[in-house]
Amino acid sequence: MESLSNNLFNIQLLLESGGLVLWLILLASVVMWTLIIERYLFVYFVHPSQFKEMLTEWHHRTERSSWYAHKIREGMIAENRMALKQNLMSIRTLIAALPMLGLLGTVDGMIQTFDVLTVFGTGNARGMAGGISVALITTMGGLLAALSGLYFSAQLEQRVTRSVDNVADSLRRD
Secondary structure (H helix, E strand, O other): OHHHHHHHHHHHHHHHHHHHHHHHHHHHHHHHHHHHHHHHHHHHHHHHHHHHHHHHHHHOOOOOOOHHHHHHHHHHHHHHHHHHHOOHHHHHHHHHHHHHHHHHHHHHHHHHHHHHHHHHHHHOHHHHHHHHHHHHHHHHHHHHHHHHHHHHHHHHHHHHHHHHHHHHHHOOOO
């Protein structure tokens, strides 16, 4: 229990030393991971049942080769594609924004460093180190958060593409 409280204290110190921008990075990464987890739950648990219902509906049709049936098939595929791709753009946007937030923190930290230089000159190494620390911590935080989501986002997109292709193949005209 003591180890957990020490770890939480260290995380709190890190967040405080990173400033407001690091809190924004934390918030954006929590949103990103919430969306990623939601998509995984949808793709692996919700979508298979929706796919079975759609397939059952398609196979219960008596006529599957007319122009009208073809348009219904296209609509089913498009509806499925939209359901599968929901939130993927938001995930990609957050992955792209996280390094930019890290860069914003870098600029903020360097401004803090230059403010110390302006007031105290080069004689206040501790003050300069604080600004440089903010710059480095936020850069690392933004890059680490983005990289952590990059693999899972790419894997989700590949899975969605395969699922859409699978739906299109399963709803073929007889």
